[in-house]
Amino acid sequence: MSNLPASTAPASGIPTAHPLVKGEVGPGCAKVDPIVIADSVTRQFGGLKAVDVDHLEIPRGKITALIGPNGAGKTTMFNLLTGFDKPNTGTWEFDGKSLAGVPAFKVARSGMVRTFQLTKSLGRLSVLQNMLLGATDQKGEKLFASLFRPLWKKQEEENTARADDLLARFKLDAKREDYAASLSGGQRKLLEMARALMSKPQLIMLDEPMAGVNPALTQSLLGHIKNLKEDGTSVLFVEHDMHMVMHISDWVVVMAEGRVVAEGPPETVMKDPAVIDAYLGAHHDTDLGELMEDGPNPVLEAERKAHEAHPEAEATGYGDTPPAAGVEETKR
């Protein structure tokens, strides 16, 4: 367990119960209906313990944000859960099946599909081909069956129809025949998300879906993620954009130095002293202050204090930035 301050300290005004949670809210708390349960997962890089999670549960059918300062181990945790990296210790299960030691492609087949922080669009394939690659259980992907078109033609047509549908939803239908390499950075993010959806995942894990996406596109991406929840898909995403986190997530898990230091609904988790500690330790994330300008904001105040203590530190724009357009919305 974390030796950071207890997250349920009454002084911070954090409620100790929540409909998603069985028992008390706190780091590693049990969920009513978890889709992922991880136990004592650790990953060491030389002397650095990049991930050291005692217990973590991700709620089913909800949007969960995984936040934390840079180097907190969020992406490593993603890699471990999806089989792209091997932990030193630990077990985890997805939808009741243990996935420890299972190779990445089998994790994806079991319904847990991820995207990458650095977009991995397949440049010299067309947008449509990228999409079709996401479809599962394709008969034509077997070496011998692939030689005989009638065996897979019908399935291919169904997949193409579904791909076209998704492309239209993600406003990529005009780019259908273009090489993915010709897309803009934001469009590639959209394509990667749409491609992951081709497999109809139960849990989609998005690693920084907003990084490098322009504000106009951000709004539509937010909409897409919310739609996913409505379709019954669970979402786990890593994000530094606090606006997005506050706006769409049902649950927020905060990591710092490899540990889960706090958990809670987005409205209250930011007030957790452990979170404040974690973020001050790392000294950035501008949006964090921006979001909570009205009302008591320990993050902002602590940041100001830190700023006064180190006036030589480069101004990061806390406090003097006008509130972002979506702030009012997030406060409801």
Add this chain to the structure above:
Amino acid sequence: MDWGNIFGNAVGELISPTTAAYALAAIGLGIHFGYTGLLNFGQAAFLLIGAYGFAIPTLAGAPLVVAVLCAILCSVIFAFILGIPTLRLRADYLAIVTIAAAEVVRYVVTTTGLTDFTGAANGLSGFKGTFAAINPIPDGTYGFGPFTYSSYDWWVRIVGWVIVILASVLVFLLMRSPWGRVVKGIREDEDAVRSLGKNVYSYKMQSLVLGGVLGSVAGIIFILPRAVQPANYTTGLTFFIWTIMLLGGAATIFGPIIGSMIFWVVLSLTQGILYGAIESGALGFLSTTQAGQVRFILVGVALMLLVIFRPQGIFGNKKELSFSV
């Protein structure tokens, strides 16, 4: 200079069995590199294994089909030996391992200790009987002009080119299918393909085996008009196959065939012209041996120019390649 003879020889290269063998080896390499992105720098080893895997059983009295299956089986085993340790690693490791493995097998067959099986440095000959025995063409000489060959020579050419065409059709069918889409995806980014639930390792292995089998069949076609000579299977052979593949276009259907034809026609032309010039005294400072080597210097220069100025090859898609990183 006898221009008629020079051009006659050059045109003859268009359909020579050697051209067919190189085209087939380049088709195999195209599956590896062009479609799957595997850096195989040991294609010569697959030709060697095809050649010895065919010649040794034939000399031991095995029927044709058994000898061919033996060659194919050996190349499959060799592909697994190469692939199992390296295909989980980054692409560069396969490149290093293949180039080393190709040299290893070449030295193994050259070892004097194996003279009874491989003929060591002298190689093997006298294995054409089973193939000649099923030749349906009656004895005699057929054809016209530069394309006048004996019945055995025609038989080798026909079989060789039919196999090349079949291999091209196979590659076409594979690459338009979802299977081809997966391997092309692996060429672009294997982690992305893995994250979509595809067993990348298995696809890379299938591709390595398939291209290797085509290489070993190319090895059989290559030796049918000649003897097995271990000296033929140096890394130089691998790089000629690379040149042919890049010349035609790496991820194309007709690229390897046209690339091989151009390669051999140009080699034959330059040989004819250089030799002619030496005989007529115009290039008195060169011996004919040196002229032979000059041709291969030209091949190297051509490969460099090709990669710099037309990396997509003759049939490749310029737009597709302009995105490559």
